[in-house]
Amino acid sequence: MQRVTIAQVAERAGVSTATVSRVLSGRGQFSAAVERKVRRAADDLGYQVNVIARSLRNSRTDTVGMVVPSITNPFFTSLVESVEHALGKEGKELFLCDARSDPRIEARRLASLAARNVDGIIVSPSHGVDSRPAVQQTAEQLPLVQLDRFVDGTTTDWVGVDDVAAMRQVMDHLHDGGARSAAYIGSLMTHSSTEQRFAGFRRRAEELNIEVKPHEVLLGDYSVEWGEEAVARLIAEGGLPDALVCADDLIALGATRACRAHGFSVPRQVQVTGYDDIEFSRLAEPALTTVHQPRDRIAAEAVRLLAAASLAKDAERGPHAHIALVPTLVVRDSTRAAPAPQHRI
Amino acid sequence: MQRVTIAQVAERAGVSTATVSRVLSGRGQFSAAVERKVRRAADDLGYQVNVIARSLRNSRTDTVGMVVPSITNPFFTSLVESVEHALGKEGKELFLCDARSDPRIEARRLASLAARNVDGIIVSPSHGVDSRPAVQQTAEQLPLVQLDRFVDGTTTDWVGVDDVAAMRQVMDHLHDGGARSAAYIGSLMTHSSTEQRFAGFRRRAEELNIEVKPHEVLLGDYSVEWGEEAVARLIAEGGLPDALVCADDLIALGATRACRAHGFSVPRQVQVTGYDDIEFSRLAEPALTTVHQPRDRIAAEAVRLLAAASLAKDAERGPHAHIALVPTLVVRDSTRAAPAPQHRI
DNA sequence: AGTTCAACTGTAATCGATTGCGTAAAGGTG
């Protein structure tokens, strides 16, 4: 397997390995006659470069590592897809790692990627605090950009969305729909995303005079189950507010389900919003109003930053970029469009 | 980056690089004193092996490539997750590639993985026919196992489920629920999975005397949109049968949606079944009756086969294994449990 | 004709870890 080497091609073509390398990589100069012989020999033998050997020599692997908290979360899945496509255009390959939302596993993955000499790493950190040592240390070794989430106290590039701006849109929309009280169903505050979103939620709620119903924040994880549980808890503890603002679509889907299971109509009695615009938010009953993240843009920016960082090398690691793209609100059926509470099918 | 080499450790410890290698890999023999010095030096310097260099020498990369038709299909996503976990236990890493359901892209990906000297490849082929040359050729170079789908005329290991047995369960269940006619909504027959499922569907339908409604098979792709379109077409062409048997959950979700949009009640008027048991099949309205694939088992078997194949080397590439696991039917609300058509909420 | 220079091509070092072979010292045996 992987048997034919450059030396064999060289022998068959009657030239040196250096020449073969030059012809095949197009660097340096060579006569047309030699080029023909070499290409002929390479084709005959079915030569393919040994990427490993080349990497060792060039200390470049044309490989990027990506670490996400969970591959099964559709949001990350589509982010992975976008990154994969963006990398494809650059002729790079993707090493995918699932950290299973565990900073320790994440740390191992990061170390392992670094040991594999990837050209760069894209990571969506599992934890806003505990992920820090590994992320920071890895970032000191090679180009690293954080995606979506950000670890406090790290100095790396970051690409994500402006959560505060997004929440402003969400709250304005809910307010238009008549909401005068709202609850935020988030995940643990240890994710920068939920924290930012909550901050945006709270600020705009205050400005719009929307009552934040349970004062204590609801903390769980990014899952359907947690959405269901949170709603059950709210109902048990005194009823639902006019609106449920969820930190992501999975939670929102669970929340919607629980509302209906408990006999509350969505959006007539309770409005529900999600975040991410995963594919299934469109298919839910009712279709979910949510915040659409420009995933392709995010991925493209991340790849671009990595490429830039690779060029700059350790030379002048300039100031790090924090790119916040503005997401768009996607209004569907889980919220009320008009101020007058009107039911729509 | 990746600066400290084995030579530096050797110098600091006052030994040769050979000794450092032996100590760190635990192969060969060495005195306790030397071991201490070497470990000390390695720790002080923060030494990490250069996996690339090691791979070149060992011609092993501890890396497995996986190619799937689409990362965004939740079924493949969870398959990827399972494989990732199974590999983690073996200390191997996963190279993930998305073929975007295009055999040409798939071929490029396979070639690229082979060039990267992965230890093995797990592929779920995009096309039952067009994927053949690339799959076959790659399989001749290195261990390869096909997952879920199978390319006709290739000789490689395969792990998947017994589609025919699964369809038998589905049809029996639908028959119990009173279905006397049914349509199969599949994807293009160029996927072995849809073909097998259709075969199972047709055979059991015949045995149970269930009328196969439109004689021509409905062909599209594995997507929600296609499910919606197929139902629209059925309605336009003369109405719906008692049951819609879909080749996967995405199609089933789309079909269910379309049924309801056109005013047909599921499962009262039309029963719908899916295949794969993706997470959202549980969340749909009504929750989808579907076939659960034992993903972890599938992944584990695939990884096991690869490991075995790596050991065997080209030596005696014995007969190839075809492992068909038996999936289980998951009955939910999109079908009728009892013969008497009874509505349930 | 003698130089000069550009165009080609080959030699060999290099990337970093691994490992077969060789050897010196330590330990064992009769």
Add this chain to the structure above:
DNA sequence: CACCTTTACGCAATCGATTACAGTTGAACT
């Protein structure tokens, strides 16, 4: 004490491609 094993470790080759450097050739120029 001579001789044979082990044990412990270093030397140097090796994996395959790339590339700095040097050498060769022939054309162009003075």
